[in-house]
Amino acid sequence: MEKKTVLSCIQPTGNLHFGRYFGAIANWVQLQEEYDCFYGIVDYHAMTMPFSPKKLRENVWDLAFNLLACGLKKEHVFIQSLIPEHAELGWILNCFASYGQLTRMTQFKDKSAQSQEKSGEGFISAGLFGYPVLQAADILIYQASYVPVGKDQEQHLELSRNIATRFNHLMGKEFFVCPEPLYTEIPKVMSTADPNRKMSASLGEKHNIDLFADEARIRKQIRSAVTDTGDTPAGEMSPGVENLFSLLKASNHQEAHNSLMEDYNKGELKYVDLKQAVADALVSVSAPIRAKKQELLSNKKEVKNQIKASSAEIRKRAQQTVKEVKELTGLLNVRF
Ligand code: TRP
Numbered sequence: 001m002e003k004k005t006v007l008s009c010i011q012p013t014g015n016l017h018f019g020r021y022f023g024a025i026a027n028w029v030q031l032q033e034e035y036d037c038f039y040g041i042v043d044y045h046a047m048t049m050p051f052s053p054k055k056l057r058e059n060v061w062d063l064a065f066n067l068l069a070c071g072l073k074k075e076h077v078f079i080q081s082l083i084p085e086h087a088e089l090g091w092i093l094n095c096f097a098s099y100g101q102l103t104r105m106t107q108f109k110d111k112s113a114q115s116q117e118k119s120g121e122g123f124i125s126a127g128l129f130g131y132p133v134l135q136a137a138d139i140l141i142y143q144a145s146y147v148p149v150g151k152d153q154e155q156h157l158e159l160s161r162n163i164a165t166r167f168n169h170l171m172g173k174e175f176f177v178c179p180e181p182l183y184t185e186i187p188k189v190m191s192t193a194d195p196n197r198k199m200s201a202s203l204g205e206k207h208n209i210d211l212f213a214d215e216a217r218i219r220k221q222i223r224s225a226v227t228d229t230g231d232t233p234a235g236e237m238s239p240g241v242e243n244l245f246s247l248l249k250a251s252n253h254q255e256a257h258n259s260l261m262e263d264y265n266k267g268e269l270k271y272v273d274l275k276q277a278v279a280d281a282l283v284s285v286s287a288p289i290r291a292k293k294q295e296l297l298s299n300k301k302e303v304k305n306q307i308k309a310s311s312a313e314i315r316k317r318a319q320q321t322v323k324e325v326k327e328l329t330g331l332l333n334v335r336f
Helices: 018-031 053-070 085-094 099-103 106-119 126-140 151-171 215-223 239-250 254-265 271-297 300-329
Strands: 005-010 036-041 077-079 146-149 180-183
Touching: 005 018, 005 126, 018 036, 018 053, 018 146, 018 239, 018 271, 036 053, 053 077, 053 271, 053 300, 077 300, 085 126, 085 300, 099 126, 099 151, 106 126, 106 151, 126 151, 146 151, 151 180, 215 271, 239 254, 239 271, 254 271, 271 300
Parallel strands: 005 036, 005 146, 036 077, 146 180
Antiparallel strands: none
16 A cells, blocks of 8 residues: 655754654654655745844754754655745645635744844744745645644644645645644653743743753753742642653653652652653763764765755655646646
8 A cells, every 4th residue: 555645844943952853853753664754844934034044054954964863764854945846836825825814823923923023123024924825835745644743733734724625626626635734642842941831942042952962961951950949739740840751751761750750659759860860861862863963964965965866856746746736727837
């Protein structure tokens, strides 16, 4: 039986921290066993917020190396702007996307506020508004059945489904596969500095632990993790302690997790022991990934060429879809 297609994408902004790793990338690595996978580094998306050209290019390559170091196979990784058909299909799909639905995207509301602040001149790009349509193009161009994403992408997925359905209906053909989200079970990783907020690059350095940080830094960040601020109701686990336990679990250090949980239940848990175990766990997850990155960096040129080659190969699929879309919509299909 033919394998079903999985697609997901990540923006080349911010660093790759444990929240992104446990919440997304580790799962993407697993999915490669079972599905036909496409993983995009979406640089067109990264232009929707104020950006620096130099940083954009640096971030794209850094993320490419990071993803390969985490275990994504190079054949599955592409850089969005090397496949300009994403933007082309994005335009066509704009004409099938509901303006009203776009105005209801909650992420736009959050991000436009960030953009106004970051730009220093209250600027919000039209690209930021249209961004979910480009995301729909990323998904539909490969006829993806499943899209592993976090809950924050639910509305965007719904828009992609609506676009696919409307296109199929108006063009009179069941052409686009209607994509389904694939939510991961991994618990949300919270900031160790403020366990009531999600671990995130945009909150600042102390709110995320970089997957590629050196061992001393990882240990230091865990040592200073907030545990109990004293405002948790009696009998409940504080968010900080809960977060440390879920980091242990996400790192697959189940034995340490269970024995420390027993201590906790007996009221005998020492936070230093928990922190020690979490630091050990994170260091053991990060060490082989860092080593792999070093190895890739020692062949920098070759690895970059491989990513370009895989993008060129993946582009063929995208070109085929756009060709068919042109036929269906009445646009000319001329090859010069
Ligand atoms: N919007 C996603 C995010 O901010 C990134 C993204 C772009 C994406 N295109 C996609 C995710 C296609 C899944 C599928 O995280």
